[in-house]
Amino acid sequence: xxxxxxxxxxxxxxxxxxxxxxxxxxxxxxxxxxxxxxxxxxxxxxxxxxxxxxxxxxxxxxxxxxxxxxxxxxxxxxxxxxxxxxxxxxxxxxxxxxxxxxxxxxxxxxxxxxxxxxxxxxxxxxxxxxxxxxxxxxxxxxxxxxxxxxxxxxxxxxxxxxxxxxxxxxxxxxxxxxxxxxxxxxxxxxxxxxxxxxxxxxxxxxxxxxxxxxxxxxxxxxxxxxxxxxxxxxxxxxxxxxxxxxxxxxxxxxxxxxxxxxxxxxxxxxxxxxxxxxxxxxxxxxxxxxxxxxxxxxxx
Amino acid sequence: xxxxxxxxxxxxxxxxxxxxxxxxxxxxxxxxxxxxxxxxxxxxxxxxxxxxxxxxxxxxxxxxxxxxxxxxxxxxxxxxxxxxxxxxxxxxxxxxxxxxxxxxxxxxxxxxxxxxxxxxxxxxxxxxxxxxxxxxxxxxxxxxxxxxxxxxxxxxxxxxxxxxxxxxxxxxxxxxxxxxxxxxxxxxxxxxxxxxxxxxxxxxxxxxxxxxxxxxxxxxxxxxxxxxxxxxxxxxxxxxxxxxxxxxxxxxxxxxxxxxxxxxxxxxxxxxxxxxxxxxxxxxxxxxxxxxxxxxxxxx
Numbered sequence: 001x002x003x004x005x006x007x008x009x010x011x012x013x014x015x016x017x018x019x020x021x022x023x024x025x026x027x028x029x030x031x032x033x034x035x036x037x038x039x040x041x042x043x044x045x046x047x048x049x050x051x052x053x054x055x056x057x058x059x060x061x062x063x064x065x066x067x068x069x070x071x072x073x074x075x076x077x078x079x080x081x082x083x084x085x086x087x088x089x090x091x092x093x094x095x096x097x098x099x100x101x102x103x104x105x106x107x108x109x110x111x112x113x114x115x116x117x118x119x120x121x122x123x124x125x126x127x128x129x130x131x132x133x134x135x136x137x138x139x140x141x142x143x144x145x146x147x148x149x150x151x152x153x154x155x156x157x158x159x160x161x162x163x164x165x166x167x168x169x170x171x172x173x174x175x176x177x178x179x180x181x182x183x184x185x186x187x188x189x190x191x192x193x194x195x196x197x198x199x200x201x202x203x204x205x206x207x208x209x210x211x212x213x214x215x216x217x218x219x220x221x222x223x224x225x226x227x228x229x230x231x232x233x234x235x236x237x238x239x240x241x242x243x244x245x246x247x248x249x250x251x252x253x254x255x256x257x258x259x260x261x262x263x264x265x266x267x268x269x270x271x272x273x274x275x276x277x278x279x280x281x282x283x284x285x286x287x288x289x290x291x292x293x294x295x296x297x298x299x300x
Numbered sequence: 301x302x303x304x305x306x307x308x309x310x311x312x313x314x315x316x317x318x319x320x321x322x323x324x325x326x327x328x329x330x331x332x333x334x335x336x337x338x339x340x341x342x343x344x345x346x347x348x349x350x351x352x353x354x355x356x357x358x359x360x361x362x363x364x365x366x367x368x369x370x371x372x373x374x375x376x377x378x379x380x381x382x383x384x385x386x387x388x389x390x391x392x393x394x395x396x397x398x399x400x401x402x403x404x405x406x407x408x409x410x411x412x413x414x415x416x417x418x419x420x421x422x423x424x425x426x427x428x429x430x431x432x433x434x435x436x437x438x439x440x441x442x443x444x445x446x447x448x449x450x451x452x453x454x455x456x457x458x459x460x461x462x463x464x465x466x467x468x469x470x471x472x473x474x475x476x477x478x479x480x481x482x483x484x485x486x487x488x489x490x491x492x493x494x495x496x497x498x499x500x501x502x503x504x505x506x507x508x509x510x511x512x513x514x515x516x517x518x519x520x521x522x523x524x525x526x527x528x529x530x531x532x533x534x535x536x537x538x539x540x541x542x543x544x545x546x547x548x549x550x551x552x553x554x555x556x557x558x559x560x561x562x563x564x565x566x567x568x569x570x571x572x573x574x575x576x577x578x579x580x581x582x583x584x585x586x587x588x589x590x591x592x593x594x595x596x597x598x599x600x
Binding site for chain 1: 388482483484485503505506507515516517518519520523524557558560561594595596597598599600
């Protein structure tokens with residue numbers, strides 16, 4: 001088992017959408033990524049919360065094999081996000097955003113990561129990602145996620161970070177925006193030309209593409225008749241993929257594909273309930289069942 | 301080998317788009333479907349052309365094992381369609397449409413089709429599809445295609461025809477429009493509830509979904525770095541699927557999945573050049589190669 005260090009946000013979310021409304025539920029990119037990774041590995045969470053962080057929310061984090069030593073409690077309020085989904089989850093609107101202590105977050109790794117380690121740079125300011133890369137040293141396998149906000153606003157830092165990234169996660173629109181390529185196959189190649197040895201382009205209900213030195217993998221999404229909260233789908237996708245990789249001796253094409261399938265499966269559970277509610281109840285055998293289902297989908 | 305009867309249009313197309321312009325090239329839904337089917341079976345074309353139909357275009361039809369006995373030459377001009385594709389083939393605009401002899405087309409099957417036969421009702425007026433169904437008798441396996449124009453304008457006849465259809469082909473937007481379901485998994489179930497035992501929902505670059513009594517198959521599209529003319533992609537998809545089915549002793553889930561893979565492969569060749577140009581040059585071993593590629597895409 002290799003080390004897996006996950007950097008990102010731990011937040012309290014208000015979520016409103018077709019399936020109802022929830023207030024102050026545990027969220028944040030690092031929360032979802034750690035929760036998802038914990039089904040395969042023991043991720044180390046590097047994030048910060050405020051003194052107002054509810055004991056109940058912390059207990060939810062403690063339920064899983066997640067190393068919380070890097071979760072700093074700082075003076076000030078916890079990161080809060082409030083969002084609303086349109087009917088049929090067609091779009092998402094941010095109603096309010098209060099960075100709280102996350103606004104001054106300066107992640108610290110302590111010391112460089114040993115060979116074999118995986119570092120996940122969740123969706124944070126690309127300048128912060130660069131600062132973490134400097135701390136991580138040259139031996140870690142670096143995975144990163146970002147959003148359109150940073151692609152538009154901090155492109156240079158992002159591009160600099162990509163040169164030191166091994167695996168980049170983007171959704172289709174982000175990949176098009178970053179590369180200028182409309183065709184996703186060309187976008188995948190362009191991403192790899194920017195540095196990452198591997199690129200994942202997530203297409204929501206249409207599945208995901210994985211670009212490696214060995215070629216292309218295309219895995220469909222699992223059919224979901226009932227989505228209740230898509231928040232964190234991408235973060236848990238990345239977390240599950242990296243958790244599986246951390247637990248694997250190899251990072252070759254076959255292992256990356258196997259990890260992609262686990263990512264697809266875990267994300268399909270995430271969206272079934274608000275926050276990490278579904279993942280809290282998730283059993284090993286349910287993961288295996290859904291993997292078998294995924295295999296059945298693409299059999300011909 | 302079972303009989304495969306394909307009903308639709310044979311046309312002369314003017315096509316303008318990112319890859320250039322071609323005038324008066326052989327097109328039409330039945331042309332594409334027959335060409336694609338001919339790699340697996342010997343389809344019988346039931347369509348009409350005008351006296352102006354160029355000998356050169358007829359020779360292109362004669363190149364493949366297609367039974368042209370049902371291709372009627374009528375007094376008047378051949379169906380002509382003129383269309384333009386937007387940059388990156390993002391959308392298509394019809395510039396001119398002259399039905400010509402196709403406006404008075406009353407397809408005739410001669411006599412009912414024997415058990416095991418497959419009848420493909422290409423995209424024509426649903427009332428005409430019903431008239432053909434009456435001629436076909438109760439023993440044929442009926443596949444049908446349609447477009448948004450008929451879903452909006454002749455919904456009742458379409459729904460009536462569906463009750464007598466075994467396999468329906470629609471793209472994602474058409475499936476949503478016909479069923480009122482935004483979620484494609486629900487749309488697939490709704491389509492099957494309307495009559496067809498099997499439904500295929502085509503998602504373009506995102507592949508296709510197949511709904512059967514045994515469950516769901518999701519096959520990705522082949523990655524296409526170079527598309528030159530998407531005209532006829534859907535028709536050749538359907539033609540290839542039905543050609544493979546006509547050549548198969550079974551129509552069970554495994555056979556339908558195998559047929560879906562062939563459909564994906566043939567359509568990927570169709571769009572590589574204008575009209576049926578790429579299919580004219582297509583070799584057996586290229587089909588096998590691309591099938592292997594498709595298998596590689598979904599391996600995990």
